[in-house]
Amino acid sequence: MEVWLIILLSLCAIFSVKSLLPLLFPSSTSKKNGSKGKLPPGPSPLPFIGNLLLIPKSAVELRSAICNLSHKYGPILTLYVGSKPAIFITSYSIAHQALVRNSVAFANRPPVVPVSTVLSNKRKDIGGSPYGPTWRTLRRNFVSEVVHPTRIRSYSVERKRALEAMIKSFNQSSSQKEPIRLLDHIQKAIYSMFILMTFGDLGESTIREIEDIQYKLLVNYKHFSVFGTWPRLGKLVYRNRYKTYMKFLEIQYDLLFPVIRARRKLKQEKGEELDLVPYIDTLFDLQIPGEEGTLAEADVLSLCSELVNAGADTSITMLQWVMANLVKYPRVQAKLYAAIREVVGPDAKEVTEDDMHKVTYLKAVVMECLRIHPPSTSLVPHTVMEDVELCGYTIPKDTMAIVVTSLIGRDPNVWEDPMDFRPERLINNEGTSGEEVSDVTAYKMMPFGAGRRMCAGNRLGLLLMEYFVANLVLNFEWKAVDGEGVDLSEREEFLVVMKNPVRAHVSPRIKH
Numbered sequence: 001m002e003v004w005l006i007i008l009l010s011l012c013a014i015f016s017v018k019s020l021l022p023l024l025f026p027s028s029t030s031k032k033n034g035s036k037g038k039l040p041p042g043p044s045p046l047p048f049i050g051n052l053l054l055i056p057k058s059a060v061e062l063r064s065a066i067c068n069l070s071h072k073y074g075p076i077l078t079l080y081v082g083s084k085p086a087i088f089i090t091s092y093s094i095a096h097q098a099l100v101r102n103s104v105a106f107a108n109r110p111p112v113v114p115v116s117t118v119l120s121n122k123r124k125d126i127g128g129s130p131y132g133p134t135w136r137t138l139r140r141n142f143v144s145e146v147v148h149p150t151r152i153r154s155y156s157v158e159r160k161r162a163l164e165a166m167i168k169s170f171n172q173s174s175s176q177k178e179p180i181r182l183l184d185h186i187q188k189a190i191y192s193m194f195i196l197m198t199f200g201d202l203g204e205s206t207i208r209e210i211e212d213i214q215y216k217l218l219v220n221y222k223h224f225s226v227f228g229t230w231p232r233l234g235k236l237v238y239r240n241r242y243k244t245y246m247k248f249l250e251i252q253y254d255l256l257f258p259v260i261r262a263r264r265k266l267k268q269e270k271g272e273e274l275d276l277v278p279y280i281d282t283l284f285d286l287q288i289p290g291e292e293g294t295l296a297e298a299d300v301l302s303l304c305s306e307l308v309n310a311g312a313d314t315s316i317t318m319l320q321w322v323m324a325n326l327v328k329y330p331r332v333q334a335k336l337y338a339a340i341r342e343v344v345g346p347d348a349k350e351v352t353e354d355d356m357h358k359v360t361y362l363k364a365v366v367m368e369c370l371r372i373h374p375p376s377t378s379l380v381p382h383t384v385m386e387d388v389e390l391c392g393y394t395i396p397k398d399t400m401a402i403v404v405t406s407l408i409g410r411d412p413n414v415w416e417d418p419m420d421f422r423p424e425r426l427i428n429n430e431g432t433s434g435e436e437v438s439d440v441t442a443y444k445m446m447p448f449g450a451g452r453r454m455c456a457g458n459r460l461g462l463l464l465m466e467y468f469v470a471n472l473v474l475n476f477e478w479k480a481v482d483g484e485g486v487d488l489s490e491r492e493e494f495l496v497v498m499k500n501p502v503r504a505h506v507s508p509r510i511k512h
Helices: 003-015 017-024 026-032 059-073 092-101 114-119 133-145 149-154 156-174 182-199 204-219 231-237 239-273 279-283 297-328 330-344 360-372 458-475
Strands: 076-081 084-089 388-390 393-395 400-403 476-480 490-492 496-498 503-508
Touching: 059 076, 059 084, 059 490, 084 092, 092 388, 092 400, 114 204, 114 297, 133 279, 149 156, 149 458, 156 182, 156 458, 156 503, 182 204, 182 279, 182 297, 204 239, 204 297, 231 239, 239 279, 239 297, 279 297, 297 330, 297 360, 297 458, 297 476, 297 496, 330 360, 330 458, 330 476, 360 458, 458 476
Parallel strands: 084 400
Antiparallel strands: 076 084, 388 393, 476 503, 490 496
């Protein structure tokens, strides 16, 4: 967000008599709301704008800023956004105390979550919905109908189809003896998989159209986020940007509403005869508490879009990071290949989902990458539902709390040489079994969050990473491009992605 625009917005608040006093004296906020304790420490706020001048534009830059501030003020600190305090947490123990021990108190979301407001166009979703009956119903449906072990197994055909598409694409490119860019070969396959899981069988052209519009909304999210935070002023200042955003939504509606209606009709006609139960089928008759009844068509679109966006983009991003580290560190790749062969045998051409659970080192490789490169620098913000005592401080009701997961995974007080990619560190932990390596809660990291708002798709995400990584390593040897190496620099898109997508020489290990 442009600093001058934030300052302008803050200054506009002067004309509100009700908010004038807290703007002039933000440090008194905790007293006004009845809180008896004090907020965590932090830099002194300026009148009207608080600490906004300390908050950079991108999430990657914000991580560095918070890291520097935490060295001075500690692992829990306060920054003011205008007159409102925001709590930043950079320690696993404090984050665990907040999100797990005080799970209910920290279970709410801010009134405006830009990512949900923009991508769902203010319709229902799971990630940004306030804590309450509607959120519980949506999450319960997702857990039981999408990520339940039985349902995950039913999608195994789609996973194998995606893998086969990747292998075919890599084989074709490897014959040309030129370096390949990983992103070009995985994006189409992974999007197709999530679109089919969400909407059921669709034609190839429709799948590509859905992929195109969903991807455009995601990569342009940071340009559109102003319409979620300050919609009226954003529309006025960024008129052309707003027209582009509305055009994208129009394309999405025109494309997906017919898909939704066709699937509803098919479900009514065939019902139990359908082999695969996509996510959309579970939403048609879902009863929302209160007087809402069933979901509106636009809410079905929003929820389906959420699964495609979150599932595909996270999987694509994480698969790139894992493979980039395997290219950069040939020793790790060789050790992983040996571990896979030890389990599947010398003649196997595939790592099945039953096999991969036996490869402890595979789990450690994926988890080590999640530690250093979590999908986002921070979790989606939480807000507290009541005054909460945390580490001797009082977090007032409705205060926003932000857990900086990328700093937690890189905490030098917890991890020796935290930026070194060493999967062995996760296996050699005393008392840790192979099964625990795949459980993020067994380690001091939170790439998927924790507590009641923990990402419901975390186990599906880990399954996909292990399955694709294992089979890509089994089928191909990955080597860095001479003179180019692997650049692990980051940039902010929708998630934190590779600044320069990884390129590598790919040599088949298996003849198909």
